[in-house]
Amino acid sequence: MKSKLYIAVLILSIGLTACRKEESTVFPDYDKNWLVVEDDPSDASTHARFEFFKETGIPFYINDTIGIQQRKDLFGKDYTHYEVLSMNYSLGVEQVGAPPVVRTFKYCKKADVAAALAFFKTEIIPVLPKDVHVPSILLLESFTSNAFGNYAFKAFNTVLIGEASKIPAMDAATKARFKGAVMRALITNAVLSGKYDDLLTRFYTVSRRFASTRDIYNMGTWQFSQFVTGLPTGTVASLQTLGFISSDPRNTSYTPYTTWIDVSLYLEASLANTEAQFMQLYGTYPNIMTKYGIIRQILADMNIPVQ
Structure with a gap:
C-alpha cells in the first residue's frame, strides 16, 4: 500500500513539475514575424x-x-x-x-x-x-x-x-x-539559386579553361606564369585577359576567391553601366565580353532591363 502511495505522489510531483516548466517556457509570440513595419501616424x-x-x-x-x-x-x-x-x-x-x-x-x-x-x-x-x-x-x-x-x-x-x-x-x-x-x-x-546553373557553368568555364592543373579562382596573380595556359600567342596573362573585371575585393593580388564573387562583380558592373559604357571599359577583352553576354542572358530571363 505504501509503495502505491509513493508512486502516486511521484507521478503527481512529476506532473506538477511538467506543468510549471510548460508555464515558464511556452510563449507563442516568441515565433512572431519581426520583419514588419507598424504604423505611427504621428511620425x-x-x-x-x-x-x-x-x-x-x-x-x-x-x-x-x-x-x-x-x-x-x-x-x-x-x-x-x-x-x-x-x-x-x-x-x-x-x-x-x-x-x-x-x-x-x-x-x-x-x-x-x-x-x-x-x-x-x-x-x-x-x-x-x-x-x-x-x-x-x-x-x-x-x-x-x-x-x-x-x-x-x-x-x-x-x-x-x-x-x-x-x-x-x-x-x-x-x-x-x-x-x-x-x-x-x-x-x-x-x-545563384540553381535556376541558372547551366549558364553559370559556362560563365565560370570561360576563365577556368586557362588553368588545367588548379582552379583559376583564388589564384595569386604572380602564379599566372606557372599555371595559365591557352591564351592567344602574344597575350599576356592578366586579370582582364583571363576574363575577370576585377581582383577579389578583399585582396587585389588574387583572382576572385570564389565563383559567386565573380558573379557579383559582373552583376554590379552590368547593372551600373550601359552596354556602350561596358564596351568602352572592357570591349578589348574578349573573355570579359563573353562572360558579360552570359550575365545579360540571365538578367534578360529575369526581366531586368540592361541599357
Missing part, C-alpha cells in the same frame, strides 16, 4: 515606411534593433529580448578566405527616409522581379565593408543601403553606380 518617417511596406511587402528600417519583447528564461526569470537584424553575409555558398563583413556603420536621420523611399519606388521596385524576396532594408548614413564597398551589402535577413543623405544630390553617373550596387545585393541570391 512622418515611420508612416512613410509603413506605407511603403503595405505597397511592396519590403520593411524599411533605420535602426538594426527592430523590436523589444519581455520574456522569461528557463528558470522563470524575466528578461528583455532585443530583436536585432543580422549583418552577417549569407548566400549559403562556399566561403573562401575572410568572409565579407561590415566593419563600421552609422545610422541615418529620419529626414533621409523620404528620398530613399522615392529612389526605391522609381528606380528599384519597377525593375525588381516579383519573385525576388527582399527580407528587409536597413537604411544607413554610411557603412564600410571589406568586399562590397559602401553602397549595398547583402546580409542574412536584411540588405544594408548606405549614403542615405547623399541620394538626392547624386548625379546621373553616381546614381547609376549606386543603383547597380543595390540591385546586385537584392538579386544575387536569385541568380
Whole structure:
C-alpha cells in the first residue's frame, strides 16, 4: 500500500513539475514575424515606411534593433529580448578566405527616409522581379565593408543601403553606380539559386579553361606564369585577359576567391553601366565580353532591363 502511495505522489510531483516548466517556457509570440513595419501616424518617417511596406511587402528600417519583447528564461526569470537584424553575409555558398563583413556603420536621420523611399519606388521596385524576396532594408548614413564597398551589402535577413543623405544630390553617373550596387545585393541570391546553373557553368568555364592543373579562382596573380595556359600567342596573362573585371575585393593580388564573387562583380558592373559604357571599359577583352553576354542572358530571363 505504501509503495502505491509513493508512486502516486511521484507521478503527481512529476506532473506538477511538467506543468510549471510548460508555464515558464511556452510563449507563442516568441515565433512572431519581426520583419514588419507598424504604423505611427504621428511620425512622418515611420508612416512613410509603413506605407511603403503595405505597397511592396519590403520593411524599411533605420535602426538594426527592430523590436523589444519581455520574456522569461528557463528558470522563470524575466528578461528583455532585443530583436536585432543580422549583418552577417549569407548566400549559403562556399566561403573562401575572410568572409565579407561590415566593419563600421552609422545610422541615418529620419529626414533621409523620404528620398530613399522615392529612389526605391522609381528606380528599384519597377525593375525588381516579383519573385525576388527582399527580407528587409536597413537604411544607413554610411557603412564600410571589406568586399562590397559602401553602397549595398547583402546580409542574412536584411540588405544594408548606405549614403542615405547623399541620394538626392547624386548625379546621373553616381546614381547609376549606386543603383547597380543595390540591385546586385537584392538579386544575387536569385541568380545563384540553381535556376541558372547551366549558364553559370559556362560563365565560370570561360576563365577556368586557362588553368588545367588548379582552379583559376583564388589564384595569386604572380602564379599566372606557372599555371595559365591557352591564351592567344602574344597575350599576356592578366586579370582582364583571363576574363575577370576585377581582383577579389578583399585582396587585389588574387583572382576572385570564389565563383559567386565573380558573379557579383559582373552583376554590379552590368547593372551600373550601359552596354556602350561596358564596351568602352572592357570591349578589348574578349573573355570579359563573353562572360558579360552570359550575365545579360540571365538578367534578360529575369526581366531586368540592361541599357
